[in-house]
Amino acid sequence: xxxxxxxxxxxxxxxxxxxxxxxxxxxxxxxxxxxxxxxxxxxxxxxxxxxxxxxxxxxxxxxxxxxxxxxxxxxxxxxxxxxxxxxxxxxxxxxxxxxxxxxxxxxxxxxxxxxxxxxxxxxxxxxxxxxxxxxxxxxxxxxxxxxxxxxxxxxxxxxxxxxxxxxxxxxxxxxxxxxxxxxxxxxxxxxxxxxxxxxxxxxxxxxxxxxxxxxxxxxxxxxxxxxxxxxxxxxxxxxxxxxxxxxxxxxxxxxxxxxxxxxxxxxxxxxxxxxxxxxxxxxxxxxxxxxxxxxxxxxxxxxxxxxxxxxxxxxxxxxxxxxxxxxxxxxxxxxxxxxxxxxxxxxxxxxxxxxxxxx
Numbered sequence: 001x002x003x004x005x006x007x008x009x010x011x012x013x014x015x016x017x018x019x020x021x022x023x024x025x026x027x028x029x030x031x032x033x034x035x036x037x038x039x040x041x042x043x044x045x046x047x048x049x050x051x052x053x054x055x056x057x058x059x060x061x062x063x064x065x066x067x068x069x070x071x072x073x074x075x076x077x078x079x080x081x082x083x084x085x086x087x088x089x090x091x092x093x094x095x096x097x098x099x100x101x102x103x104x105x106x107x108x109x110x111x112x113x114x115x116x117x118x119x120x121x122x123x124x125x126x127x128x129x130x131x132x133x134x135x136x137x138x139x140x141x142x143x144x145x146x147x148x149x150x151x152x153x154x155x156x157x158x159x160x161x162x163x164x165x166x167x168x169x170x171x172x173x174x175x176x177x178x179x180x181x182x183x184x185x186x187x188x189x190x191x192x193x194x195x196x197x198x199x200x201x202x203x204x205x206x207x208x209x210x211x212x213x214x215x216x217x218x219x220x221x222x223x224x225x226x227x228x229x230x231x232x233x234x235x236x237x238x239x240x241x242x243x244x245x246x247x248x249x250x251x252x253x254x255x256x257x258x259x260x261x262x263x264x265x266x267x268x269x270x271x272x273x274x275x276x277x278x279x280x281x282x283x284x285x286x287x288x289x290x291x292x293x294x295x296x297x298x299x300x301x302x303x304x305x306x307x308x309x310x311x312x313x314x315x316x317x318x319x320x321x322x323x324x325x326x327x328x329x330x331x332x333x334x335x336x337x338x339x340x341x342x343x344x345x346x347x348x349x350x351x352x353x354x355x356x357x358x359x
Contacts, residue, residue, distance in 0.1 A: 004094070005102040011079070012103055016072035023064040028053055044137045052132045058125040062118055065110060070286035070314040073103055077294030086295060096357055100291050107284040114280040119248040126246045140236075155232060157181075162237070164264050170197035170234040173264065175204065177230070186212055190228065197234050204228050249276045267335055271328040274339030275321075281343055286314055288350035292357040317346055 032053070039049055080086045089099055134140045153160040163174025177190040193206035207228075209221040247255065252273050260266045321342035328338020 004089070004099075008076070008099065009102045009106065012072055012076045012106065015075040016068060019071050019075075020064070020068045023068050024057065024060055027060045027064060028056070031056060038133075039137065042137045042139070048132060048136055052129055052137075055125045055128040055132065058117070058121045059129070062114065062122050065114060066282045066286050066317075067314060069107060069110060069283050070290050073287050073290035074294050076103070077291050081294055096291070096295070096354070100287065103287050103291075104284060107287045110283040111280040114283060115249070115277070118276060118280075119250065123246055123248050123251070151237060153232070153237065155230065157187075158230070160230075160232075164259055165237055167234070167237075171195070172202075172237075177228075188212060195228070201227050202230055249273065252276070267331050268329040270335035271325055271338050274336050275325060278339045278343050279321075282317060282346075285317075285343065285346050285350055288354050289313055289346065292350075292353035295357045313346075313349070317342055320345065 035052075038044075077086070080089075086099070090096075151160070151162040151165055153162075157180050159178045159180065161174075161176040161178075162172045165172055172195040173193070175190070175192040175195050178186060179188045179190075181187045189210040189212075190204070191208040191210075192204040195202045195204045197203075204226050205224065207221075207223045207226050209223075211219040211221070252269065256266045256269045256273060259269075324333065324338045324341040327333045328335050333341070
């Protein structure tokens, strides 16, 4: 059986290498035409554009690996069926699940690779591409940095500190603004529970202002709601904000633990966390989806039709997954269920189809 396993894996890898690199090239071409106007309008250099696309490749690999495995499996088993090799294997008493064994092992290895790749490589590459676009090409200024759940920002004679920034709703939480004298002595300080961007102004809530005038005692002023004019807009803080999807699993887990201890809503981050575990398993599911449709050609002869249906089902995973993840972030489904529902549904379909193909 080792000879057969090697043969199946060898044929699969031939298709996989072609499909894998074709997908990467296709994504780069599409991304180039989507961003060419932005590059030209900002006078981006050839080196900046090349660096952006080079650092985009890890993220592309993360997303195209499952469909590349799907199409490679379809083509491998479709070719076997076309040349009656599957029939010959069955005639020698080799069941379908044993024929699929080397590809299942490959899918399992790909799932492990995908998880650690998204943990160690993808976040850094995404951060670099965002830096190239926002800072090097679009010339945005960043006077601060994001560390775990805190944003530190320098603006003129002021230093801002935010415990949490909801980039979707443009809400700052746990706000502290320190105003300094030229000699860096504290002049005044503003503390607020939150600040919301409304009508082109920052509206602060539950505000405590502390004014220090020379050697005298500080003056405290409390207000429930107050418009405080700071020059920054939400876009200025988004330059340094790190999205949950762009963080590694362990960094995101630590991030959730910290902001949860401070009383902030962590549902959407929990959905993203569970998704980072659920998504890599799609590599195995794609294999079990592809094989039954490839084998249908033995009976119907409709290999192209079967492949088209399988590709449609495979790519529809992203649509179904996006819907349930959205429901989870909207708190209509538990976080774990939202992240795993697409896998459960497609695993069920794959198991049924695989069982029918075996019988």
